[in-house]
Amino acid sequence: MVYNLLLEFVSGGTLGDLIEKSNGHGLPEAEVKRYTRSILEGIKHIHKFDYVHCDLKPENILFVPNPATSTGSFVVKISDFGLAKKTKENYGQWRGTPTYLSSEALNDSEQEPPSDIWSLGCIVLEMPTGKSFSDLKPGCELEVFHYMFDHVCTPKIPAEISGVARDFLKSCLATRSCERLTAEKLFLHPFVVRPKPSKAARHTKGKVV
Template identity: 65%
Template sequence: MAVKSAKVSASESIKHESDVLLEIKGCPFIIERLGEETTATDKGDMVYNLLLEFASGGTLDGLIHKSKGHKLSEYDVRRYTRSILEGIQHIHKYDYVHCDLKPDNILLLPTTTTSSGGTSFVAKIADFGLAKKTKVNYSRWRGTPRYLSPEAFINNKQDQSSDIWSLGCIVFEMLTGKSPWDLKPGYNPNNFPDVLMFDHLRTCKLPTGISDMARDFLKSCLAMNSRERLTAESLLSHPFVAQPQSSKEGHTKVKLINSFLGYASGQLGQAVYYAFKIASLPFRCLAQRNFVIFVVVLLLLGFSGFPIAAVSFSSGGLLIIDMKQDNIAAMSLSSGGLLIIDYMKQDNEI
């Protein structure tokens, strides 16, 4: 068990954290509140104590700095990111914004022992002292500058999309060991004009040497415009963190491929994703110049084994129809997005 303590006269933040944890209790990806108590010191001072579950694995920040090259394997990054996302989704469901998501506030708790004798850890969100309701506004941003969103700096606006930006910073740091926005020498986050002008912040550059799915996930979190960031619920379906699911008879799957690269998931799989990503480039270029192209070709669908009857491309749209198998796949290509609607009529489950 871990204990957070403060003199009763200075315990407002801890008591607030206790209240938030009590309200959102029940999520396995948020640190558990075990109780509270008030004690007296030898000098007679009254102390408020918040009792929490103990994280024997330390913090995510400590793990990053202990890792080789100060970065984690993409496999581990995906595991921890999904856990954090599950926690964020739960927080947002209760209309809260955490406001201070960072590796220091992500705790690691043991779950199982691996086949090699090691211990597997799960990530849990902690430290809710700065959490607020979504519509509550303050005169100044709350949290840690390195993980704050642009709108928090400029407009003191922190809503649920701000937590998504912070998540992107955490994922970036797990993958690279560095912050997305490197601070130039002399930067002072308390200097308000500096913050407004962004004189001491460099625009983030996505790291090289990571998978396309990881890059696309980061773009979905680190969009400068807060309205372009995906929600926690949507990000949980992203292939970077998504858990595989089986398809059912008559099931209609709609996957939104967001941001610049786009992504595909579900039954089409990663192989088709990469094929469409490459194949779509010339079509997107042509579509942006308002060309209308109609192409009829014979292709072989890997998952059906039957040829496609017709392929039609017009104004950024690609329609594939397999008349023999009643398979219809419609793709809409536009600037910055790919929408795949895959309807499959089958007699048996896959």
């Protein structure tokens, strides 16, 4: 028996590619908000069905052409579910990319929905800074990988990041997993909530202007 597997053509590359192309300057906050909201939609859906992705990172966030527009814009989608697991399912060891793993994953091999939220915080922090997450954790470079098992360092959030973005990141990167917001609650955070249209925009809706 032969199966044909059809996949979307991801012509936009990965979020990791886009961050790298910024040459350390990072992405505009408006873009970061838009991409974060889309990633959160995916995480919320994954967690709704009692799964944990376990390997969220910029290289696993893909840019897919947006069929709703003809302007060549893209939407981001989560890929690579090869390490995903059911919640409460214990494999006895952590799964994923160490740089993006939470303390409970590295130290206790505990990977539940809050672990994905930590990884999301790592991704969001990389977007506006243009730096890899390990560069933002002094003393936690992969060259001293064993150090990461003693304790996962809290990353330094650069001062130039806006207050609302900083609050969002703190909600993702709390050291204690119980203090991280769920994907559903983060979806209501001001950082990713779409702004309401202005009165003028509502007034002209449906009119030719």
